[in-house]
Amino acid sequence: MPKSALLLFSLLIVIHLSPSSAYNVVSFGARGDGRTDSTAAFLRAWKAACSSAKPASVSVPRGKYLLNSIWFVGPCRSRIVFEMSGTIVAPDNYNVIGNSEFWILFYKVSQLTVVGGTVDAKGHAFWSCRQRNGRCPGGARSITFQWCNNVVISGLTSLNSQTIHIAINHSNNIKIQNVKITAPSGSPNTDGIHIQSSRGITVTSSTIGTGDDCISIGPGSMNLWIEKIGCGPGHGISIGSLGNSANEEGVQNVTVTNSVFTKTQNGVRVKAWARPYGSYARNLVFRNLIMRNVGNPIIIDQKYCPDNSCPRESSGLRVSQVLYRNIKGTSSTQAAMTFVCSASKPCYGIKLQDIKLTYVNTLRRPTVAYCEHADGYTTGSVSPRSCL
Secondary structure (H helix, E strand, C coil): CCHHHHHHHHHHHHHHHCCCEEEEHHHHCCCCEEEEECHHHHHHHHHHHHHCCCCEEEEECCCEEECCCEEEECCCCCCEEEEECCEEECCCCCHHHHCCCEEEEEECCEEEEEECCEEECCCHHHHHHHHCCCCCCCCCEEEEEECCEEEEEECCEEECCCCCCEEEECCEEEEEECCEEECCCCCCCCCCEEEECCEEEEEEEEEEECCCCCEEECCCCEEEEEEEEEECCCCCEEEEEECCCCCCCCEEEEEEEEEEEECCCEEEEEEEECCCCCEEEEEEEEEEEEEEEECEEEEEEEEECCCCCCCCCCCCEEEEEEEEEEEEEEECCCEEEEEECCCCCCEEEEEEEEEEEEECCCCCCCCEEEEECEEEEEEEEEECCCCC
16 A cells, blocks of 8 residues: 555544544633633533533643542543543642542543543642641542443553542443552552452553552452553552451452562552451462562461451451462562461462562571461472462
8 A cells, every 4th residue: 555545544544533522621711820720611621522422522731730629420422532631730738639539530431531641639748647647638539430331541640649549449341551650658548549349440551659559459349450560669469458348249350460569568469357257359360470679579468457456356258269370589578478368268279380589688598488277289480488
């Protein structure tokens, strides 16, 4: 095909795929000066796009746009592309968004694509309040997708969230790719991505450095694929905490693969409360992972009870069918593998295959594995020596 014809063909594809109706937030009164409240203007642009009978776009051009707590509510008539070249910033006073659970919420929206842009929640003052035990609001999640289906989030940057950066709740078929999440290592409860009560979630090709879990997976999460994640600083990738309440949904079919953990508190973790409520975490796969000076590279902890309110209780959560394969690197603690399971519901079906984790201590002491109420088997070379 001649170059001219190929170019024309490509342009026709772009035109065909591009939304038919475009709504620029500036046309609805938004100002990109970082000082003018543009919340109402964004809502007017969203309402126009959501009402469009044709596929539509909401465009956020270059600049800084100040937003208070905002809900983008569906269902909408057609698919929407929320395209950001600019930066959305929170008010300097953390109470403005901190007294709501959400800063930016997409609610009951399907067929949505969020592309590019930066959101900066300016969380430093809020964290300082929390750390000095002041009279602080509960805090806001930066971006939440609740009761949403068939969503793509691509190329987004999230900075300094008050609490969770990106939350997925009661949603299906969500793809998160090429995102960058940043908060200081000492920022409390700033999980990078939190997934709960959702199915068919994919997170790929992203870098996450924060003060809590890079990715946390809560109850009711199923069929998750997590790949090519650069995690650190932070607390690693965690399933849980689980088993904190009665009638809690389980977690199953989760894969974490081809990822790197750097100076994180944990690597891959399953965490459950030491409470008798029954639930499960099963069919978990952790493979092709690199640990770089990680505190607990591989850990199952079913005695989680940070407030010390349950020291005599045993976890009723059943952990089973967990595969660890081709996990290599260094541990900043001697216990490179820890399986602390429940006395009443022991872990079973744990498989270790091709593990090599060495201790970074200059004395070159060997790493060790610790097991409590855990059953499984090994294949290939496993170091430290298995305790299963």
